[in-house]
Amino acid sequence: MCMVSDAAAISANDLGAVQAALRKFIPDIEVLDAACHDWCTDQFSKGGWMVHRPGHMTGAAPQIRRPHGRIYFAGSDIATLTLGSIEGNSPPPTPSIFKIKK
Numbered sequence: 236m237c238m239v240s241d242a243a244a245i246s247a248n249d250l251g252a253v254q255a256a257l258r259k260f261i262p263d264i265e266v267l268d269a270a271c272h273d274w275c276t277d278q279f280s281k282g283g284w285m286v287h288r289p290g291h292m293t294g295a296a297p298q299i300r301r302p303h304g305r306i307y308f309a310g311s312d313i314a315t316l317t318l319g320s321i322e323g324n325s326p327p328p329t330p331s332i333f334k335i336k337k
């Protein structure tokens with residue numbers, strides 16, 4: 236599986252281009268078929284997973300994690316570990332969850 240940030244950079248229908256790109260990593264690879272999906276134009280996802288800019292994880296994310304009164308923010312986008320993934324939305328990487336009182 237490969238991911239590109241610019242969908243216009245390569246077409247999965249152009250097997251020659253896909254093979255040329257992959258041969259930079261695996262020189263003798265032979266591409267027989269390829270398929271792709273543009274998550275940015277997908278009506279349900281409207282984009283991919285969260286990717287922080289340099290500095291956000293150490294600067295902005297800790298600020299967002301702080302509770303504001305009784306309002307707590309949690310979730311994969313601001314997790315301390317495995318952010319931007321399904322694992323990131325589970326409690327351990329989001330310490331604020333433990334501070335919420337019933």
Ligand SMILES: Cc1cc2nc3c(=O)[nH]c(=O)nc-3n(C[C@H](O)[C@H](O)[C@H](O)COP(=O)(O)OP(=O)(O)OC[C@H]3O[C@@H](n4cnc5c(N)ncnc54)[C@H](O)[C@@H]3O)c2cc1C
Pocket residue numbers: 274280282283284285309310311312318319320321322323324
């Ligand atoms: C295309 C794509 C592919 C991905 N592939 C992978 C993968 O292969 N592996 C992996 O680990 N992760 C993957 N991820 C990332 C993963 O899906 C997310 O990081 C994870 O689902 C985030 O979980 P979450 O609970 O923090 O947030 P979400 O799952 O986004 O949940 C937030 C919820 O809040 C709801 N909501 C929003 N606003 C409001 C509101 N105002 N009031 C009430 N509800 C609201 C939303 O409808 C949503 O249900 C992918 C993500 C995308 C988009």
